[in-house]
Amino acid sequence: MIRKIFTMLFLSAGFLSASAQDVSLSKGWKFAVGDSAQWASPTFNDQNWQAANLNETWESQGHPNYDGFGWYRTKVVIPSTLKANSFLKDSLRLNLGSVDDNDEVYMNGKLIGKYGGHGGTIKDGNYGGRSYTIAANNPAILWDKENVIAVRIFDTGGNGGMYSTGFGSLFNITMADVMDHVTVNTGADFEYGENNSLNKSIKLLTTNKYLYTGKLAFKVTDPENGTVLYEKTNDANFTGGKPFTYSFSIARLAKKSYTITYTFTDVKSGKSITQTETTPYVLTPYPSAKVKINGADVFGARPGNPFLYLIPASGKRPFVYKADGLPEGLKLDANTGVITGAVAQKGDYPVTFTVSNKLGTKTKKFTISIGDNIGLTPALGWNSWNAWGLSVNDEKVRISARAMADKLSQHGWAYINIDDGWEAENRAADGKIVANSKFPDMKGLTDYVHSLGLRMGIYSSPGPRTCGGFLGSWQHEDQDAQTYGDWGIDYLKYDWCSYSDIAPKPDLAALKKPYEVMRGSLDKVHRDIMYSLCQYGWGDVWNWGAQIGGNSWRTTGDIEDTWQSMSGIGFRQGAAAPHAQPGHFNDPDMLVVGKVGWGPSLHNTRLTYDEQYTHISLWSLLSSPLLIGCDMGHLDEFTLSLLTNDEVIAIDQDALGKAASQYVKKDDYQVWVKDLKDGGKAIGLFNTSDKYQTISLDKNDPAISAYTKFRDVWQQKYIITTGKTLTAKVAPHGVLLVRVEK
Template sequence: MKRCASLILAATIAASPVAAWAQKFDGLAATPQMGWNSWNKFACDIDEKLIRETADAMVKLGLKDAGYQYINIDDCWHGARDGNGNIQADPQRFPSGMKALSDYVHARGLKLGIYSDAGDKTCGGRPGSRGHEYQDAKTYAAWGIDYLKYDWCETKGLNAVGAYTTMRDAIRAANRPILFSMCEWGDNKPWEWGADVGHSWRTTGDIYPCWDCEKSAGSWSAWGVMRILDMQAGLRKYAGPGHWNDMDMLEVGMGMTEDEDRAHFSIWAMLNSPLILGNDLRSMPDSVKKIIGRRDVIALNQDPLGVPALRFWKQGPVELWAKPLANDEWAFMVLNRGESALPLHYDWKQNAIADDLSKREVDFKKATWQWTDAWTGKTGDTSKRLDATVPSHGVLLLRLKKGA
């Protein structure tokens, strides 16, 4: 009898409104999130003046109109916890407080993000959220926070699924829709369990502004663009509207060549990684503005179908990628990983493309497709051989639409 009563009680709890809270907020990140984060350029050298000026620059430069909406404060904003354990902003760096900063960002039609960590301390040594998850989520909600990047430093002994689920539930209980960006570095295969927990999850360690390198920090490494791309093998099936593979923040404008920056941005767009800028928006050359603001490329990332690209052909340093798009369109990318420019003479009819994930296929022998170069606007069609030069460490990126 007691066992039956226990089963009835468990079923009642499972059906209760409390159980409904145990889920992330829907309606966020229907397409990969777009915004800016302070870490790549500024690390711990941040304050409220920088955040305000960055918000102003995002609007002034037209980046808000291009789809960027989040201004994300990364590590080192923290002060001490007060006597009740409530987290405070650093009073020297953020003297006006986070609520005032949130109001400033919101007044410009943008959203404010913040950073914390599942451990006792953040990666920068500030107070983490371990043991304060519900308290911190409630504080963020009161401040008007819209985005939480949640890191994985100082987490010895913690279970990743449990730690991230706890913060998910804390955000839900705080009753403010906050996009939950899980920065767990891929150590515990978050793609296998993250769709019900967060809106995106990091698939790798940190990015580094180089084409193909490993930057060792002793116990961990940061990775170049090609290294991170290669780490995405087998992961595209886990991503989709509301739950994305996160290849880390963008390094465009942070020291690579213009061709490398353009390829980097194209790859992140094609694989549906969040587009989170990391450079100084207040001061950058026109070449960088043109890359991060290129709407034809952004549109591939923000396509509502939400299917990441697949690599369907590789030979030496050359790779061909295809991405199914809404309205029966496709994107096509030629990636040149090599050290010299590639003269390309591509016969469209030599390769049919079939994607088991989207159940879409295209055979250029059966129909002619119109193409538009997403970077230059040049047009053509698949009835003719594709003749182009793909620069070293560069891409050719086309959008294809079936001809009339």
């Protein structure tokens, strides 16, 4: 995976005057790949270096697949009025957007910051935002004169360079501000209280010893019409170690989001800090106690290989399960709903599931397809990376598995996938891959996951090292595949990473080769292992991913929890969409809902609640693997409602296996249409603008002219339409997801 863990907003303005309290660094940069100590010197002549575009990685600026060292240089005058006009005058701060993956920063030849403030070496991966603070009297600073800033970067793999990644990214020089280390912590969950209320507490925090004394303004706004619904101002005092807590309760007036604005103003300095968030609203109907059988209508396995399938059923337990028509070799546990065994003969076997509880009985027609193709519908599961990064361990995986079994498996979710960070430093004496101390018993962990009726996934790279610097499968493909089989692994994510060391400038054949090699190794193992190709969409992988045996293939770089990242990826899947088919699906990367963080520290996703509805809707329309990336041990009510809407999941899991195509594209909205196996269609009306807007589709339009029923899938109710159009008022960055029927 290309490690993208942090996001910021790029400022395209030119040089800002000192009165604006910052100096822009957004223009004037040059860069070169390679490494030389001379490049830090202010006297070095960089006239022949390439002009740098801070909106782009260096791969997209003429250096495809380049990993290693590169340098950026710029020249800037730092006026002394910057210091004179500031409230605090002791420190200067350099904001350098995002660095991929690690850096050293020189001013006029002197090292002033490195590694993002972390330890280690420059070759240790440390992707993320960069901000360095130095004393205003540091002799490296030449006040009122030209300063040369040089940034040495090392890229460990995937994309590289110094660049903006969207929301909040700064390239400037400014004085340290009294509000620099103040945070409006909104990380607590909203709680659903009595009388249709939403309750929450937020905190004003700082690491400073400065005593902040001022006012906290609280305001609730309806973004549909701009009406202020509630506002209040409170006294607020806090300092390091003594936060200020503000608790509130507001009414949920309708099924939509409202905007909350928190503004703290410090009386002594006159400085303010503002943060906004939106309120959650649940569209998925409250679950019924009556039995409902969910999930896909088909499941594929290869002849003779171990079979594992949990019948997904919701309602009040306990259940009694039956399955009529099971092929020879399979058996059902009537108490758990888990089907196990192996089937020797190829064929499509029609089966009828029956699930009963005290309130009634439901049946469902199902097909068990025994043949060469597995993964007939996109994978539904969890992957550890977006929450835990390299801090994943046995305990976190077990917690995730237990949570999936208790809360999500009844809706079809089945895979528990360990991403990077599980591998030991060295192989065993016989060359076998072994797990590190965080995973003391990988076979035991897999057995535990299987005991819950779930499937287990793992991660590797075709190169010598993974993206996180752990052991890859280079020249050990057969051994690793057999080890995975011995452990009972059901899913392999295979990430390009350091294979660039083997093939630094790969042509199409070289892009395919490592994935073909592992495909051959997996074929020697008597186990169904879903094969996920992760190489970021290079070489238009959607054109050939199925040919080399991939069950899914990444079409993009790593996703981040911002609208810019999610929408930019999701709405650019048009070229890949026609290649989706049963057993072979485009993968626009994992979900970024819930609590994410890419390491031990987690935060609520930065996607608004409307944007999260768009995220799940769009990925389902695209027939994408739905791989949850959040902390499964902390599923709040809203996130759980996103992941348990069976009608939305059914669109993703539709047996036809087609992906939606972009039907309408305007500046401020898009319409995507997906064909379904029953002859209906799923349609997403997406508002891509920052304001509420009305989106209409003419009923005579070919997309819907043959249909008379329009079902709001999130609310699971039919829409009463009059007139000649299907019309919806859609929230900013929101969606109306409709299923049309005859």
